[in-house]
Amino acid sequence: MTKLDLVYQDLKQKIDTGVYATDTLLPSENALASLYGASRDTIRKALAKLRDQGFIQSQKGRGSVVINRQQYVFPVSGVISYKELSQRLNFKTTTTMIENTQMPLPIANFKAVDPHAKPCTTTRLVRLREVNGEPVIIDIDYINGDVVPAISKAVAEDSLYAYFEGQLHLTIAYAKKEITVEPATAQDQQLLHLDANASVVVVKSVTSLEDTTAFQYTESRHRADRFRFQEFARRA
Incomplete structure (x- = not known):
């Protein structure tokens, strides 16, 4: 499994289990890069995948917000x-x-x-x-x-x-x-x-x-x- 997949799967699991709750912000790209020991490019790709799957929404000036998966x-x-x-x-x-x-x-x-x-x-x-x-x-x-x-x-x-x-x-x-x-x-x-x-x-x-x-x-x-x-x- 690639670093990108590991980051994506871990973030997805934390969203699914409520570690990152609906309407809350994910840590910043810098914080995630430090947390996972990954490049910012890898973090951006993992976040893009989460957006495509309907887990998060990017908001300018705020970051990545966890959205309601009931829709x-x-x-x-x-x-x-x-x-x-x-x-x-x-x-x-x-x-x-x-x-x-x-x-x-x-x-x-x-x-x-x-x-x-x-x-x-x-x-x-x-x-x-x-x-x-x-x-x-x-x-x-x-x-x-x-x-x-x-x-x-x-x-x-x-x-x-x-x-x-x-x-x-x-x-x-x-x-x-x-x-x-x-x-x-x-x-x-x-x-x-x-x-x-x-x-x-x-x-x-x-x-x-x-x-x-x-x-x-x-x-x-x-x-x-x-x-x-x-x-x-x-x-x-």
Whole structure:
């Protein structure tokens, strides 16, 4: 294990165990360099990794502040499976399949994302995502039956993308997304343990293959109090 990894892992453990509590400052870069016998460059890289993982926030003139990990940072752009994302962010997650049925694609639900959607029969999957034992997302997927004929419970609770790419050898190319805030439905309230007046963040996406075939229509319903979406943009 490199010095960078040792510093990162030790700081992460101290944050996880409350040695460095939420809203408190980490020691300065100089103090950390002295503590770990490391260069300031190594300390900066370890702190950058902690920032990327959502453990700290840099504040000009103050230093690195430990932030509330109860809000999980999910990127908006990119085409990545939930399993891949949870592994990247070191989340402890479980997925439970609630429904697996066949039905026509509800074109009207995705009109804003894909105005050219065509009628097709789909597999409708409803899955509940939990992070650290807390229900936080309901994923509702409509998978084109002409592309993917059937999806087992084991696949639905593991990784659709691993199945699509690893077993069906599909080449997933891109996705279009729309983000809105909506009142929680009765199902949201029940599965996500929300009050009747709560809101959810809804991310609708249409994922296409390399040949431009739109084959996966997804509506992800997120607990608004547990998620923040983050994007990086550079001025041209």
